[in-house]
Amino acid sequence: MPKIKVKTPIVEIDGDEMTRIMWQMVKDQLLLPHLDMNLEYYDLQLKKRDETDDKITLDAAEAIKKYGVGVKCATITPNKDRVKEYNLKQEWKSPNGTIRAALDGTVFRAPILVENILPAVRSWKKPIHIGRHAYGDVYKNCEYRVPEAGKAELLFTNAAGKELWRGTIQDFNGSGVIQGIHNTDKSIASFAKACFTYAYDQKLHLWFGAKDTISKTYDAQFRKIFDEEYQNNWKTKFDEAGLEYFFTLIDDAVARIMKTEGGMLWACKNYDGDVMSDMLGSAYGSLAMMTSVLVSPQGYYEFEASHGTVQKHYYKYLKGEKTSTNPMALIFAWTGCLKKRGELDKTPEVGEFAQKLEDAALETVENGIMTGDLMRVATPDPKNKQVYTEEFIAEVANKLVEKL
Numbered sequence: 001m002p003k004i005k006v007k008t009p010i011v012e013i014d015g016d017e018m019t020r021i022m023w024q025m026v027k028d029q030l031l032l033p034h035l036d037m038n039l040e041y042y043d044l045q046l047k048k049r050d051e052t053d054d055k056i057t058l059d060a061a062e063a064i065k066k067y068g069v070g071v072k073c074a075t076i077t078p079n080k081d082r083v084k085e086y087n088l089k090q091e092w093k094s095p096n097g098t099i100r101a102a103l104d105g106t107v108f109r110a111p112i113l114v115e116n117i118l119p120a121v122r123s124w125k126k127p128i129h130i131g132r133h134a135y136g137d138v139y140k141n142c143e144y145r146v147p148e149a150g151k152a153e154l155l156f157t158n159a160a161g162k163e164l165w166r167g168t169i170q171d172f173n174g175s176g177v178i179q180g181i182h183n184t185d186k187s188i189a190s191f192a193k194a195c196f197t198y199a200y201d202q203k204l205h206l207w208f209g210a211k212d213t214i215s216k217t218y219d220a221q222f223r224k225i226f227d228e229e230y231q232n233n234w235k236t237k238f239d240e241a242g243l244e245y246f247f248t249l250i251d252d253a254v255a256r257i258m259k260t261e262g263g264m265l266w267a268c269k270n271y272d273g274d275v276m277s278d279m280l281g282s283a284y285g286s287l288a289m290m291t292s293v294l295v296s297p298q299g300y301y302e303f304e305a306s307h308g309t310v311q312k313h314y315y316k317y318l319k320g321e322k323t324s325t326n327p328m329a330l331i332f333a334w335t336g337c338l339k340k341r342g343e344l345d346k347t348p349e350v351g352e353f354a355q356k357l358e359d360a361a362l363e364t365v366e367n368g369i370m371t372g373d374l375m376r377v378a379t380p381d382p383k384n385k386q387v388y389t390e391e392f393i394a395e396v397a398n399k400l401v402e403k404l
Helices: 017-031 046-051 055-067 080-086 095-103 185-202 218-241 250-257 270-283 311-318 328-345 348-366 389-403
Strands: 010-014 039-043 069-072 106-111 129-133 142-146 150-157 163-172 176-180 205-210 245-249 264-268 290-295 301-304
Touching: 010 055, 010 328, 017 311, 017 328, 017 389, 039 055, 046 055, 046 080, 055 069, 055 095, 069 328, 095 290, 095 301, 106 185, 106 270, 129 185, 129 270, 142 150, 163 176, 185 205, 185 218, 185 264, 205 218, 205 250, 218 245, 245 250, 250 264, 264 270, 270 290, 290 328, 301 328, 328 348, 348 389
Parallel strands: 010 039, 010 069, 069 301, 129 264, 205 245, 205 264
Antiparallel strands: 106 129, 106 290, 142 176, 150 163, 290 301
């Protein structure tokens, strides 16, 4: 069959360790044999970021702004051990955080459901989507190791140099730590708009949780902006669609979510969304069974793998050992990207190919062919078979050919 033409270039952002290995397998076996794609390639492996002083990460973000759609592999955010291991200049910031800040985006994640893997929470019957505010908080913090007794203060000086406010954080009697975080009204408003738009488009109830009873300024501003967005732009639309916007404290939201059947978008501040999306991924089967897309209010999209670089499996791979690593999130990052590219380009054949690839991947798991992480949580069945990564991707490739 002739290859399907992808009209507009796709920004491809490569990553690190085992996910980088699987990324190439997915391209070579599932995509390039069937698609004629022009890929705008950026290599964000850790050494490349170090060599360019992280400029390549910003370049990748600018490319997404240019072409509208990108797809990203998992990358390492280095700690002190990684700096030593890779002989880096410094502990570079999270590339995901850098790209999210550049695009002012909101991350939406949802589980990849298959019939033979039941959620760990028995009441969940429908997917729970997570909307993660992808700006600020601890990911863009300023922090200091307090070495001795003294006073830590929070100070705001306006653009004219006038001190407008000063508050005491803590009078230290000895050593400790301090941290300053921030957010902007503009970014919070973009987050709120993106969540209401996504919930309305997907026909989902929208939950938002924060801790405004304790954080009476910071979290309270989130709640205020969400309420204003809802009342001004969405209440009538939500009422007509039979949808609900529901605010509660974040700890109450966590408790309530365990008792629901699912089927909502759960909007979370940045750190809350980071933690809760991993919780949902694990509860629905595996961290590798989650879709993830960064949506910018300007209409840019970056689809990504929602998990890490699978470091332990990479070390086995380097020793020549085979691994049973799950590539589903990588596959669905590419299919989500292709669907959006086809939608924007008005080339339905690209979206149809992506859907066939998703179906092939899902059917592979539902037929009992799966990686080790899924074997541990799948419904017991004599036909279940654990396979290596290469075997799993080959099986998906065979099923895809049958559908084309």
